[in-house]
Amino acid sequence: MTNQKKLKAVQSVSGQVTLPGSKSITNRILLLSAIADGATTIIGPLVSDDTLHMIDALKKLQVDLTQKDNGDILIHGTRGNFKNKSAEIFLGNAGTAFRPLTAALSFSKGQYTLSGLPRMHERPIKDLVDALLQLNADITYLGQEGYPPLKISPSEIMINGPIKIRGDISSQFLTSLLMAMPLTKKEVVIEIEGDLISKPYIDITLNLMARFGIHVKKIDWKHFVIPGSSSYVSPGEIFVEGDASSASYFLAAGALAGDIEVKGIGRNSIQGDVKFAEALVLMGADINILEASIQVTKVAALQAINLDCNHIPDAAMTLAVLALFAKGTTKLLNIGSWRVKETDRIKAMANELRKLGAAVTEGNDFIEITPPLKVKEHVEIDTYDDHRMAMCFSLVSLRNIPITINDPGCVNKTFPTYFEVLESIVKT
Numbered sequence: 001m002t003n004q005k006k007l008k009a010v011q012s013v014s015g016q017v018t019l020p021g022s023k024s025i026t027n028r029i030l031l032l033s034a035i036a037d038g039a040t041t042i043i044g045p046l047v048s049d050d051t052l053h054m055i056d057a058l059k060k061l062q063v064d065l066t067q068k069d070n071g072d073i074l075i076h077g078t079r080g081n082f083k084n085k086s087a088e089i090f091l092g093n094a095g096t097a098f099r100p101l102t103a104a105l106s107f108s109k110g111q112y113t114l115s116g117l118p119r120m121h122e123r124p125i126k127d128l129v130d131a132l133l134q135l136n137a138d139i140t141y142l143g144q145e146g147y148p149p150l151k152i153s154p155s156e157i158m159i160n161g162p163i164k165i166r167g168d169i170s171s172q173f174l175t176s177l178l179m180a181m182p183l184t185k186k187e188v189v190i191e192i193e194g195d196l197i198s199k200p201y202i203d204i205t206l207n208l209m210a211r212f213g214i215h216v217k218k219i220d221w222k223h224f225v226i227p228g229s230s231s232y233v234s235p236g237e238i239f240v241e242g243d244a245s246s247a248s249y250f251l252a253a254g255a256l257a258g259d260i261e262v263k264g265i266g267r268n269s270i271q272g273d274v275k276f277a278e279a280l281v282l283m284g285a286d287i288n289i290l291e292a293s294i295q296v297t298k299v300a301a302l303q304a305i306n307l308d309c310n311h312i313p314d315a316a317m318t319l320a321v322l323a324l325f326a327k328g329t330t331k332l333l334n335i336g337s338w339r340v341k342e343t344d345r346i347k348a349m350a351n352e353l354r355k356l357g358a359a360v361t362e363g364n365d366f367i368e369i370t371p372p373l374k375v376k377e378h379v380e381i382d383t384y385d386d387h388r389m390a391m392c393f394s395l396v397s398l399r400n401i402p403i404t405i406n407d408p409g410c411v412n413k414t415f416p417t418y419f420e421v422l423e424s425i426v427k428t
């Protein structure tokens with residue numbers, strides 16, 4: 001039987017929410033700490049399915065990693081030389097674990113298989129593998145060509161001129177290559193072929209690499225120059241800021257139903273998804289971005305927007321649900337990558353918004369939503385094993401509309417305590 005979360009109609013919300021750590025930052029720092037020189041204490045990491053897959057993988061590679069009682073993680077770096085030279089690694093549906101490990105393990109002179117959940121095996125990886133093959137990496141597809149699972153075998157990595165990589169399906173391919181390249185200790189130029197999507201995630205990568213001592217030169221988003229003869233050095237302690245994509249649900253909750261302060265991200269966040277706050281302002285919200293928190297208050301009337309969302313692909317899903325309560329037709333553009341994420345998110349979003357009464361037009365890389373006069377009550381929302389579908393649609397309840405979320409456990413991918421935190425701001 002389907003597991004369900006029945007959410008009651010809620011009139012208003014208020015209070016403070018402390019965000020869990022960022023998934024993108026946690027998984028990058030876990031890997032960087034594991035391949036750096038020295039010991040790193042990671043303060044405030046996210047503990048969720050996606051980061052546990054990275055943690056388990058590193059443990060399998062015999063990285064000395066300790067999860068402390070207070071949640072911090074201590075890692076003794078290997079300088080890129082994993083002790084275990086033969087492992088079968090399962091990574092669920094964690095893109096931020098699968099993609100970055102692919103390049104790092106290709107340079108590790110070991111015999112590894114990388115596999116995941118069936119959906120991971122439908123998510124493309126060819127552009128990353130093609131880039132690594134130019135370097136003489138030995139990678140073979142164990143299933144369908146272009147997709148996981150992968151077999152990685154030992155090889156002599158060779159660099160002859162710039163490495164070309166495509167970045168129009170996922171930015172995680174470039175992130176993977178960037179993070180692994182310093183292991184070669186050679187100066188390398190990475191050249192982007194075609195368009196690069198989700199650029200702010202590359203800035204997270206560059207920022208964190210710099211924290212570990214590698215300063216990459218970015219030239220017009222086309223070329224990335226990685227310095228030679230330097231290697232990653234642990235910063236000792238490193239703090240994980242709150243997850244900006246997770247923040248979007250509570251910022252939206254405030255805009256829909258009350259006064260909310262979201263703690264854990266703020267003015268100096270390194271995550272592109274803080275720009276979700278700007279999209280909310282376009283919809284009419286009153287937002288105050290402070291040093292370490294963001295405040296939002298209920299909007300009398302939300303306005304529809306027409307927005308290129310390429311820079312905030314994850315948080316943009318939250319806008320699609322807000323569109324149900326906005327005046328006019330909302331158009332979210334340049335979101336083609338939604339089709340190859342946890343599910344085909346354009347299709348899933350369109351299906352479920354229609355169940356609530358919205359008129360939805362889907363394109364290859366856009367979605368257009370016109371709200372109904374009255375959003376339907378007691379609708380059962382399917383979540384497609386996509387955490388963001390569950391979290392986004394839970395927001396409907398905050399406009400006094402009871403709703404049921406099917407298989408709510410999918411939130412474990414990035415936010416295991418999501419429904420408890422949501423409950424904590426509900427005013428009865």
Ligand SMILES: O=C(O)C1=C[C@@H](OP(=O)(O)O)[C@@H](O)[C@H](O)C1
Nearest residue numbers: 024096170171172198201313337
């Ligand atoms: O690098 C990252 O941490 C991420 C990049 C984005 O993926 P794409 O680059 O595939 O859009 C994003 O959707 C994902 O949740 C996390």
Ligand SMILES: C=C(OP(=O)(O)O)C(=O)O
Nearest residue numbers: 093094095096314341342
């Ligand atoms: C796309 C996402 O995840 P992944 O890191 O698996 O790509 C996401 O969290 O929305």
